[in-house]
Amino acid sequence: MKNRCVVSVSWLVAVCGMAVAGLFFSPALARSAAGGDTAVTVNVVGTGVETQDTDAAAAKREAIDNGLSLAVDEVMRRVVTQEILAANFADLDAAARAVEGQAILTYQVLADARREDVCRVLVRASVSTDQLRRQVLRAGVLPDRENMPGVMLLLLDADNDGPAVAANQAMTDSLLKRGFRPVAGSESLLAGESGQAGADMAPARFVSLGREMGVDFVVTGHVAATPPVRTGRESKTGWQGTINARVVSTDTGREVFSLATEVMPPDEETLFFDKAMVQAAAGARAAAGLSPAMAVAWDRQQVQTRSFDVTVRGVGYLAQLGSFRSAVESLAPVKRVQIREMKIDEALVVVQAMGGAEALAGAIGAIRADGFYVQVLDVVENRMTVEIISDGH
Numbered sequence: 368m369k370n371r372c373v374v375s376v377s378w379l380v381a382v383c384g385m386a387v388a389g390l391f392f393s394p395a396l397a398r399s400a401a402g403g404d405t406a407v408t409v410n411v412v413g414t415g416v417e418t419q420d421t422d423a424a425a426a427k428r429e430a431i432d433n434g435l436s437l438a439v440d441e442v443m444r445r446v447v448t449q450e451i452l453a454a455n456f457a458d459l460d461a462a463a464r465a466v467e468g469q470a471i472l473t474y475q476v477l478a479d480a481r482r483e484d485v486c487r488v489l490v491r492a493s494v495s496t497d498q499l500r501r502q503v504l505r506a507g508v509l510p511d512r513e514n515m516p517g518v519m520l521l522l523l524d525a526d527n528d529g530p531a532v533a534a535n536q537a538m539t540d541s542l543l544k545r546g547f548r549p550v551a552g553s554e555s556l557l558a559g560e561s562g563q564a565g566a567d568m569a570p571a572r573f574v575s576l577g578r579e580m581g582v583d584f585v586v587t588g589h590v591a592a593t594p595p596v597r598t599g600r601e602s603k604t605g606w607q608g609t610i611n612a613r614v615v616s617t618d619t620g621r622e623v624f625s626l627a628t629e630v631m632p633p634d635e636e637t638l639f640f641d642k643a644m645v646q647a648a649a650g651a652r653a654a655a656g657l658s659p660a661m662a663v664a665w666d667r668q669q670v671q672t673r674s675f676d677v678t679v680r681g682v683g684y685l686a687q688l689g690s691f692r693s694a695v696e697s698l699a700p701v702k703r704v705q706i707r708e709m710k711i712d713e714a715l716v717v718v719q720a721m722g723g724a725e726a727l728a729g730a731i732g733a734i735r736a737d738g739f740y741v742q743v744l745d746v747v748e749n750r751m752t753v754e755i756i757s758d759g760h
Contacts, residue, residue: 404497406472407445410489411437417484426486427479434490435474439467442494447503447510454544458506466502470495504666507658509546516665517582518542521552522612522650525591533643534590534610537650545658550582570620577617578696581703583668584623584661586653588612592645605632608645612653614661618668618702624660628652672702673749675727677716680744681755687739688714691755694734694741700727724749 413434417426443463444452452459463470474492481487503510520538522531530552539549573585592608613625630648632640677695682688688706696704700720708715720727728751732743738757745752 404472404495406493406495407442408491408493409438409441410477410491411441413437413488413490415486415488417486423481423486426484427488430479430486430488431474431476431490434488435471435492436464436467438474438490438492438494439463439470439499442470442496443499443503446496446499447508448512451508451511451546455506455508458508459503462502462506462508463499466498470498470502504662505659507545507655507662509662509665512546514669515546515548516584516661517548517550517580518584518586518614518661519550519552519576519580519582521585521587522610522653523587523589524646525589531590531646531650533646534650534653537647538586538654539650541651541654542658545654545662547658547661548582550580573615573617573620583617583665583702585615585617586612586657587615588653590646590649592642594642605640606642606645607631608649610649610653612657614657616664616668623664624657626653626656628656668702672719672721673723675718675720675724676750677718677731678750678752679714679716679755680712680752682709682712682714683755683757687755690736690739691734691741692716694736695731698727698730700730724751727751728753 411434413430413432413436415426415429415431415433417423421429440463443459447459472493472495474490477489477491479486479488500510509515520535522534522538523529524531535551539551542549568587576585577583588611590608590610592606595605608630609628610630611625611627614623615621616623630645630652632644632648679688679691682691688709692704692706695701695716695718698720700722701718702721703719705717706714707717718727724746728743728746731741731751731753734741739755740758742754742756743751744754
């Protein structure tokens with residue numbers, strides 16, 4: 368009998384514990400726990416107002432909802448940098464509101480106070496940073512500028528296959544504020560690719576462009592501008608246009624996303640909308656349409672790519688370091704090489720590559736270049752030390 372009593376009490380405690388847990392943990396938390404989301408807990412004060420059409424309970428509910436919105440905003444300011452937030456506030460505010468219900472994992476009302484018709488509540492909320500970050504990427508914005516992916520722009524004017532200057536500039540401005548690093552295609556490069564506009568370029572060509580120009584994506588396409596249709600002395604329509612563009616990853620040489628859309632002048636600006644304005648509007652439209660796919664693709668690529676600090680000793684002269692960098696860039700798993708610091712006979716080189724440190728060290732140790740070879744001295748986690756050794760030639 369005594370044993371049965373103990374079992375019954377234990378069962379009752381377990382049931383009560385589950386019931387209490389249900390009061391504090393929302394269904395979103397269960398999904399989050401399964402998905403492994405990272406959460407940040409913040410305390411905020413929300414405000415609600417009782418009106419003629421509402422009561423005290425509705426005012427408190429409004430205050431709680433207001434507090435939860437403020438909690439999401441608070442965590443959003445931790446997910447993205449202040450510079451990125453200010454430059455993309457409208458897009459990021461919309462992103463926060465769109466995912467607000469899923470981002471709030473748990474919340475608890477710690478206290479409330481009333482002053483006449485105003486209700487204020489102190490809310491402790493747990494917010495998923497992963498949910499917010501994913502929504503930021505879907506908005507076509509990168510959270511910071513620490514590792515900005517390069518994007519080469521090859522938008523051409525459909526009239527003459529020359530550069531669509533206004534479109535490329537507008538796209539440059541838009542991508543830059545979103546956290547990308549736009550790179551304009553040179554006149555010679557545009558001339559070389561103009562007949563194709565990237566449409567028939569082989570994947571290997573995009574990969575080589577990435578290595579040559581230090582970019583991660585290439586945007587190609589045509590912008591067509593149609594002049595107004597005139598009837599007598601007046602224009603029946605303003606300038607209009609279309610843009611066909613696509614973005615290709617230089618990591619794989621494959622298309623990430625494409626779009627085809629029309630550009631129409633605002634009604635109040637029809638008479639003032641000229642060809643340059645059509646191109647600019649097309650460039651801005653392309654940036655808004657292509658950037659979400661680029662942001663998501665870049666984020667996935669970063670998960671697969673690691674950054675390694677390589678200390679290079681025995682650097683005899685600058686040209687030798689340049690040869691070493693070129694040799695490392697040619698290695699299959701390497702995505703990018705950047706010289707971060709130089710001393711008299713030593714340099715710090717940052718290598719972004721797929722795979723582990725041992726595999727990268729093995730590939731670097733196998734380098735045989737004109738006049739030197741490379742010896743790996745030490746490998747510790749994501750850091751390694753190598754030495755350039757002259758072969759006597």
